[in-house]
Amino acid sequence: MAGASCPQDVLIAKLETRFPLSESDRDALRGLPCIPRTIPAQSYMLREGTRPTKCCLLLDGFAFRHKLAADGGRQIVGLMIPGDFTDLQHLFLREADHNIQALTRIEVAEFAAEDLRGLALGRPAVAQALWIDTLIEASIAREAILNFGRRNGPMRLAHMLCEFEVRLRQSGLADAGYDLPMTQEQIGDATGMTAVHVNRTLKQLEREGLIVRVKRHLKIADWVGLQQRADFNPLYLHLDQARPAD
Known part of the structure; x- marks a missing residue:
């Protein structure tokens, strides 16, 4: 989706990764018609219990979905990268x-x-593309349930890093690594x-030669090894999904 010149082009590029x-x-x-907006980091875009009237497409920056427990504990249930819809279900x-909250300063x-x-x-191909995006x-989310329930801490964190790398690569946003946009507390909220x-586990993955970190910049040094570590x-x-069916 890199190189798209306007929000509608980003929308088209996104949908065409789902269906022709x-x-x-x-x-x-x-x-x-659309309204471009800049939203500061940590700002709420949507709160539980409200009635949404818009659907946002993330153009730049990162956002996340989360649920709050009665005691105030937070569980991050989804990370969104540029090109993702933040609230497609509210159609x-x-x-x-x-x-839904901005993780970094974002453009939507x-x-x-x-x-x-x-x-x-009114347009079956558009509907199918939106439906496929929701199914993915x-x-x-199903994989996240498996991650939380059946993998240990190092595996959960390694899995999150693998997923983030693959999604960024698919969107043309990762080459020689990337800046991890999450604090260790936020990573903890995403991995339980x-x-x-989290700090100890990142250092452990470094000692194993799987990742290299310089401040927030992270590079996967052994992709096959990290995949195996993460299951x-x-x-x-x-x-x-975007390839023609056989």
């Missing part, structure tokens, strides 16, 4: 069941949910670990 679109579909998407669900394009929903209902999001445990299989990301 016709030129007529692309023209209809180019005609969708059809009336009330938000989780929170706000599309009216009514506009995008109407386009999807659900697949990522304490910040102290990582990218099948759940459905990276082949």
